[in-house]
Amino acid sequence: MAGRSGRTVRDLRRGNRTAVLQRLYFDGPLSRFELGPATGLSSGSVSNVVAELIADGLVEEAGSVDSDGGRPRTLLRVARESGHMIGVDVGETRVRVELFDLTLTELARADRPLAPQRATVPPQRYDVDVITGHIRDGIAEVLSTAGLAPERLLGVGIGVPGIVERTADRGAVVHGQTIGWDAVPLESLLRTGSRLPDSVPYFIDNGARTLGQAEMWFGAGRGAGNAVVVLFGSGVGACLVTPEVERGRAVEWGHLTVRVRGRRCRCGALGCLEAYAGAESLLARWREEGGRPPEGADEETALSAMLAAAYPSDGTAADPVALGVLEETAEYLGAGLSDLINLFQPERILIGGWAGLQLGARFLPAVRRHATAYALRHPAQKVTVDLGRLGPDAVTVGAAILPLADFFARGGRRPDPEPPARRPAWQAALAERRS
Numbered sequence: 001m002a003g004r005s006g007r008t009v010r011d012l013r014r015g016n017r018t019a020v021l022q023r024l025y026f027d028g029p030l031s032r033f034e035l036g037p038a039t040g041l042s043s044g045s046v047s048n049v050v051a052e053l054i055a056d057g058l059v060e061e062a063g064s065v066d067s068d069g070g071r072p073r074t075l076l077r078v079a080r081e082s083g084h085m086i087g088v089d090v091g092e093t094r095v096r097v098e099l100f101d102l103t104l105t106e107l108a109r110a111d112r113p114l115a116p117q118r119a120t121v122p123p124q125r126y127d128v129d130v131i132t133g134h135i136r137d138g139i140a141e142v143l144s145t146a147g148l149a150p151e152r153l154l155g156v157g158i159g160v161p162g163i164v165e166r167t168a169d170r171g172a173v174v175h176g177q178t179i180g181w182d183a184v185p186l187e188s189l190l191r192t193g194s195r196l197p198d199s200v201p202y203f204i205d206n207g208a209r210t211l212g213q214a215e216m217w218f219g220a221g222r223g224a225g226n227a228v229v230v231l232f233g234s235g236v237g238a239c240l241v242t243p244e245v246e247r248g249r250a251v252e253w254g255h256l257t258v259r260v261r262g263r264r265c266r267c268g269a270l271g272c273l274e275a276y277a278g279a280e281s282l283l284a285r286w287r288e289e290g291g292r293p294p295e296g297a298d299e300e301t302a303l304s305a306m307l308a309a310a311y312p313s314d315g316t317a318a319d320p321v322a323l324g325v326l327e328e329t330a331e332y333l334g335a336g337l338s339d340l341i342n343l344f345q346p347e348r349i350l351i352g353g354w355a356g357l358q359l360g361a362r363f364l365p366a367v368r369r370h371a372t373a374y375a376l377r378h379p380a381q382k383v384t385v386d387l388g389r390l391g392p393d394a395v396t397v398g399a400a401i402l403p404l405a406d407f408f409a410r411g412g413r414r415p416d417p418e419p420p421a422r423r424p425a426w427q428a429a430l431a432e433r434r435s
Contacts, residue, residue, distance in 0.1 A: 013049075016041055017411030020049045021058065021078065025103075025408070029062040029075035050076060058082045058412045078102055083407060084148060087400030088135055088158040089207065089393075091354075092179065092234040092280075093298055095131060097138030098396045099146055102404070104218070106393075108142035113298075126179040132189050140195055153200045154414065155403025159207035159395045160186065161235065163252065172204035177267045178235055178274075199414070203402035206250035207231060210398030211352050211388070212239025213248055217401055219389040220350050227348040228340050229388065231395070232356030234299060235266075235278040236336075240344055254278065258335055276332040279303055279355035282325060289321045303358055311362060330363055334370025341375040341383055352388030353395075360387065 019039040024030060030038065035046045053059035060079040064072040083102040088095065095112040112134035114126070135158065143150055162176030171187030187202050212229035215221040221229060221241065230253070231237045238253035254274035255267055262271030263281070275281050283293060283302050291309070293302035309319035310326050337349055349371075351357075351364070364387060372380045388394060407414070 014411035014413070016045055016049050017053065017413075018408050020046065020053065021408055021412050024059060024076055025078050029077040031065065031073035031075055033073055035076075053412060056082075056412065080105065083154045083404075084146075084152055085154050085400040085403045086139055086142065086156040087210075087396035087398070088138070088156065089210075089395040089399060090131060090135070090158060090160045091207070091395070092126075092161060093300065095134040095138060096393075096396050097135065097142055098393065098400065099142035099148065100397075100400045104397060104400060104404070107148075108145035110138035110141040110145075112138055126176075126181065128181070128184055128186075128189065132186070135190060136194060150196050150200060153196070153403075154407045155201045155203055156196070157203045157205070157210065157399035157402035158186070159205060159210035159399045161207055161237075163250075164205050172202065174204070178265075201403065201406070203399075203406065205399075205402060206237065206239075207395050208237035208239045209248050209250040210402065211395050212241060212250075212398065213401045213405075214390050214394045214398030215350050215352060215388050216241055216248065218397070219394065220386055221348060224346075224348045226344070226346045227350065228344060228346045230337070230349065230351045230356065231353040232333075232351055232359075233278070233353040234280045234355070235274045236333075236353075238340065240340075240346075242344070253336065253340065256336060256339060258332060273332060273336040277329055277336060282306075282329050282355075285328075286322055286325045289325060291319070291321050291325070300354060300358065303355060307358070307362075326359075326363065327366065330366035331370045334367045334372075335374045337367065337371040337385065338374035338380075341371065341379050345379040346383055349383055349385045350388045351385070352390070354392045357387060357392060 019041065020035060023035060023038045027038065032043070032046050032050055035041070036043050039046065041049070050059060058079055059076050062075045062077040064074050066072050080101045080103040085100050086097060087100065088097050092114070094114055097110045098106055099108040100106055139156065160174050160176065161179055162174045162181060165173045165175065167173050170185040174181050174184045174186045176184070187204055190202060208229070208231040211231045215229045216224070216227065221227045225243050227241045229239045229241070236254040238251050239248045240251050241248045255265065255269065255272045257271045258273045258276065259271035263275040264270055265272035265275040266280070279299050283299065283306065286306055287293065291306065293305050297305065306322050310322035312318060340346065340349065364385070368385045371385055390397060
């Protein structure tokens with residue numbers, strides 16, 4: 001039965017379970033007494049919901065604390081073994097798969113390196129069969145390592161480079177222009193030949209959004225209502241979080257034009273921010289200016305060599321070419337951030353991704369200076385620009401949060417199995433005559 005608001009009793013119960021689970025997850029352990037004001041529920045509702053969650057194995061006791069003159073209060077927490085998620089980061093240098101328990105403690109990990117790609121326009125196509133094979137094999141490996149049955153998974157979250165479109169017939173479809181993917185039906189491809197049961201859902205989204213999800217839940221974005229989280233890796237992207245878009249929205253910030261008739265980006269356009277600020281373009285510009293990264297090195301190793309050349313620790317003179325390219329990159333990145341500041345007026349901007357973290361604190365002051373110089377004064381005075389706190393695994397953590405957030409939204413219940421399709425009455429009657 002639906003009330004005046006249109007919500008049914010089932011909706012209300014699910015909402016109450018969600019409220020209690022989330023408060024215990026983020027702020028627990030808590031007593032039943034503390035859960036009342038924390039969730040806005042009555043003591044009776046809290047008791048009923050807690051009893052349900054304990055019966056479902058989602059909540060457990062975690063000791064007790066003394067109360068003011070009364071009996072000790074029992075503390076409650078989310079049971080970490082009551083659910084498991086897998087997070088996958090489809091990067092541009094490797095595919096990383098991690099298995100987590102409900103509290104996002106890592107239980108197992110599998111890394112699958114990708115063959116180095118040459119920077120070409122149009123870009124080299126990343127072999128879809130190779131990527132899907134790495135994901136399937138990585139999932140099987142982490143489940144085997146942890147000794148976990150696939151049926152116990154709440155879901156598999158996957159962060160990918162590109163725009164993700166959700167379709168009714170093929171599931172999540174990826175448009176990854178910079179990796180040569182044009183409408184790749186990744187979800188249906190993973191389902192084909194998958195070792196996971198159909199009851200385990202896939203959650204596929206842009207890698208910048210999964211990074212943003214992780215930083216907002218557990219990292220430097222926690223407590224902010226309006227933030228931008230930047231993914232600075234081989235390319236660049238961003239996730240916008242506002243009160244209207246609490247779970248974040250990926251924006252193709254790397255393909256904002258920062259220079260008319262500028263360098264050609266790997267997407268094919270001219271003058272994109274990514275053509276100047278991504279690690280791939282940064283290293284390409286260093287080579288063009290005479291820099292010498294280690295022969296055959298991957299991007300992470302090459303960027304480390306460039307930083308060592310620009311900022312030597314042994315007292316030798318800095319390589320002026322490496323230093324000049326890094327300083328120019330800081331200005332382009334700062335100018336790109338100024339557009340985000342002017343457009344969205346965030347209170348925080350967080351820079352993550354393996355390249356952003358590798359450039360780190362040495363790079364950040366120049367980025368801040370340029371972002372402030374290019375932005376409007378009023379919003380620039382209100383924003384802070386910092387590094388993310390969750391390290392290079394933030395994309396996989398954020399990907400694992402996707403099924404976790406869905407689980408919480410369902411009140412801690414797994415998705416109902418799809419009912420078998422009912423045949424029309426005339427088909428059933430015909431089949432009965434034939435039998």
